[in-house]
Amino acid sequence: MGSLTTEKSGLPIGWLYASVAAVAYVYSLDQNITPNYLPIAASAYGKHSSIGTIFTVESIINGVSKPFIAKIADVISRPSACMCSLVFYTAGYLMIALSSSITHVITGCMLYTVGHSGLNLVTDIIVADISSLKWRGFVLSLTGLPFLVNTFIGAEIVNAVLKRNAWRWGYGMFVIILPVVTLPAIYILHHKHHHRRMQSVSQNSPSNCSAAGTKQLEDEDGTYWNRLKNVIVRMDFGGLVLIGISFSLLLLPLTLAKSAQRDWTHPSMLVMTVLGVLFISVFMLNERLWTQYPLFPSRFIRNRTLLIIIFIDFLYFMSGWMRTNYLSSYVYIVKDWTPREWSYFNNATTFSLCILGPVAGLIQRYTHRYKTLQVTGLSIRLMQVASQVLIGAGGAFNVAGSRVASQASVPHTDLASVVAILALCTQFGSATGSATATKLWRTTLVPCLIKYLPWLTNEEIQELFGSISKVRQYPYNDPVRQGVIKG
Template sequence: MADSTSSSGAVAHNDAREKNTAMDPLADQSSITSGSSEGSAQAGVKRLEATTATWSKKSLIIAYVSLYLMAYVTSLEQQTTFNFTIFATSAFAAHSLVSTVTVVQGVVLSVVKPPMSKIADVFGRLEAFSLSVFFYVIGFIMQAGSNNVRTYASAAIFYSAGQTGLQILQQIFVADTSDLLNRALVSSIPDIPFLINVWVGPEVASGILAGAGWRWGYGIWTIILPVAFLPLALSLFLNQRKAAKRGVLPPSPFAGYSAKQVFVNLWYDLDIFGLILLSAAISLILIPLTLAARASGGWSNASIIAMIVIGAVCLVAFPFWERSAKLAPHAFFPKNLFAKRTVLAGVGIAFFYFMAFYLSVFPYFQSYLLVVQGSSIVTAGRITSTFTFSSTVTSIVVSVLIKYTKHYKYFVTLGSAVYIIGLGLMLRYRQEGASTGTLVGCQIAVGIGGGMLNVPAQLGVQASASHQQVAAATAIFLTILEIGGAVGSSISGAIWTNNLLAKLQAYLPAETQDQATLIYGNITLASTGWPMGDPTRVAINRAYQETMTKLLTVAICVAIPLLPLSLLMKNYRLDQVDQHVKGTVVGGDISQSETREGEAIRNGSSAGVQSAPSPQNNSFVARLRSKCVVVGDGAVGKTCLLISYTTNKFPSEYVPTVFDNYAVTVMIGDEPYTLGLFDTAGQEDYDRLRPLSYPQTDVFLVCFSVTSPASFENVREKWFPEVHHHCPGVPCLIVGTQTDLRDDAAVREKLAKQKMQPVRKEDGDRMAKELGAVKYVECSALTQYKLKDVFDEAIVAALEPPSTGKGGKSKSKGSKCLIL
């Protein structure tokens, strides 16, 4: 299929020295609305993870059968309704504006994916699916009732929003419910119906056009699609309710918020202004390319100039807006993903692949077949759809091969070469009088290349993202894919409008010269108005053929970068990249953990966290890249801190801990990194035993509660002296816990009675500076506010400890704690 995709993987920063490193542990944590790469698991992700945790294998099968049903209906719709576009625009005497409608669709397909993925992350998958179906239905209603090309193009906005929403959500659903090794194969499930519907769709379209007409052809889907969506909606809803009954479903992210607070949060979380800038930039630059030839005065038309200028300003402003942490705290495109070579190469492949597709296969190839080759509607539809059929079959075969070879890059490179060769064959053999077999063969060659490169390229982008960034990475890939399609459509529209009419006026015989504009704007007149061999038909065919040759020449040129870009992608071994997907998924029940030395293995425990052996087990310590020990007074929340971070759940009851250990795997750059977490008892009874946990420590977290000034003072009086006595030179972070209680009325009242108040952040900063700590950080284990930041800072400190300790004493980079 031309635009099938999916995504997930493991992400972090390439340089541990930067303090803003986004290191995503296999157990993703989060704030409520953080949608950036720096954030952690959002409410929608947590709701999905809670739902999959309650799924049985039967539930998972039912969900996938429901997904397939919806995929079948949407594929039949697409293979049917794409045949109506040229006839709908011709009914408005505007056949040449097919590319304009396609550009509008491409713009919407481009910009809707990221916000839709964020909606899925913030509110939930079911809610996002429902919104997409709603947009789909509104679009069909408007298309069926449109009386001019403006209304028809406006309807395309809603239709495309619904279509792209369902497309990306299907792939996000697959990414949520499958491991990376099986994902390429499972992500092909929504494409399987195309194997049937590429042949059925043209037949259905032909029957509708011959009978009820194209308006009813759009209208029937307002009934069929919602009905097809019901099984999947019920499956998600019932399992979500099951999770709620078990008490594992997180609450709404906006519970207790006012309408204004919800609006402000969504404005920043969905990056609404960034979306507006990108939409305006793409549409105002590309759409004029398809309209200039028809506009009064052509390129000198004031409206055309104004659109391009405003679009250019928006395009320049967009990256500046996105780079501002204040204006766009949750940027449209996560910055850390674009720091990865594989992501950049992957989205580059998506861009040029779809750009070439919209110059060679769509949107004018079907018109070319109807006119130059004299094909029927059914035959033209089938020949055009051969690309979809061959690419779908190829993507399924490649997905199976990826599962067993465990590599994807080879297929991207080979597919790029085949795709370019296929376009060359099109240029050579797509000529007037060519046999149907020759035309089909060229389509198959290009389809094979597309099927080989598209899904694997997407998989490479996914292998560079964490589970929290699955939706974002998928959105990025599909967004750039659609932007490439929009650019290709605008270029093809510009070539078509600036060449076809001029050639018709040059080649038509004198008796039909005055009909050049009518022929140019009406595909029915061009294809059936004159028989083959008639001088007018010969002139029409020549104009169409020469214009198509120009389109194919440009298509080959823009496809050439595919090959070098494919070589830039990193050749991940997919069974060694942990996606940290939770629950019952395709590829296994993610409940047991397996860790190998220096590797992150796919079969991670719940969120990839492994309960570790005792601290005396030296084989365990030797397998870790860094060791982090948590110390502090009893009852300040040390255990809750670790449990919330490693399991993504806050413990329901307080259980005092003596010693406990965990291991969390994160990705730094493209390499797995294991952090051992050691919990200790703060009571005096364990003062002699506690130091047994200190050997080989790389970093300490010295904790206190912001609601307990006494525990804060003990950081200075007890914990820093103890740590520095046993482990001189080992970096320490001071961590303030329970920040969710700092403004609690009952807590403040209790402290006030003792003439005390909660510890302020500036107090923590001051103590960190006085004691020579690496940094002061504070968090809440309950709400997970800045919880992930604590451990990100710990990893940074462990990898790059300060060059001097307290008092300016030098310490080596690799200093460890040794007890003799």
């Protein structure tokens, strides 16, 4: 797509900045609100413990879909990638809002995750297009500034929605708001993309270029479906499917084993694990021997900076999701807070991350020391027991260092691919952490509830285990509520 800041397309570049800012604002409002609804939605169907499985699947889909969206952005256009993301985003929320079972909620989450990850990725790519590398960390952090306002606005909305048990409406509002804000941005991006292509045609007309150049131009100006076919080939679609299936088969048994008869000795659990190892072996062979466009080309594997960043961020996200997977539900029960206060707690880490993100970006801009910045952030993260705010502070410094270090280690032509690969690996880290947390939750909580609530029947225990909304119906000092807290 090239640098958008230098194009004279008839539309001021300020319009592009404004449209990206509007999308970033609504995206942040969504992220401050809807994650609070998922435990309530799952509890409405008596399946609260399934949110761990949902988070695991979401993380895998999040990672696998980003390279696909990145290739659409590179090979077709940024606006096409944005439109694709919007369709999945709104379809997922619509399905959750109209759901009649936990299956509908899970399916909606899967659709929404494709759109959410794509929109987030496209925003990052556009910001990278319109900013220089030395300012990249700072400018990327600015997209998080709306979280500072929406932490408080979102808390008021969550408080009003949950007091009326209107979580369906809470999802449904974004089915309307998101397209209204995103479609103007897509139009501006499409306008600029079309103008750039017309300039390319003018500068590379057949009278001014060689036969080879003409052939390349014809390829670039092929039909939409030919370009989509090119996307599928160049994105290593088979490799993405293989790695997605392999991680799903390896991680989902952690979240499902406890609900299966005979736990890990059940044949389905063993088959999934064996197939997971087999698929990841086939993926590695595919990368080295068969595919023309591998997800991890040899130049990336030889890039020590990129490999170290991937390793660090994998562990960073894994540890983060092991901690946060059920933290929101835990706090909802053990604290006698209103939904507003609960929402403030849930968003405290993001609030801190967004305050200190620009600070980290400016430090990186003027010191040019992304390694020191990242080590400082990870050191702060180790003090996470002190406060949600410290966790956010550590995240801000780590993210700024990771983004700039990974992007600085490759040429601009590999920018979108590196952004997507880093996202893929970090999301697999999130999936690993989420699956581990779910295994611990399902294994330990029910025996603890039986221990501290011996007067309840097994059916009543399962009902409490399946719904945090049911637990919240008991007053804070009620023996049942206190027994759950002890458990």
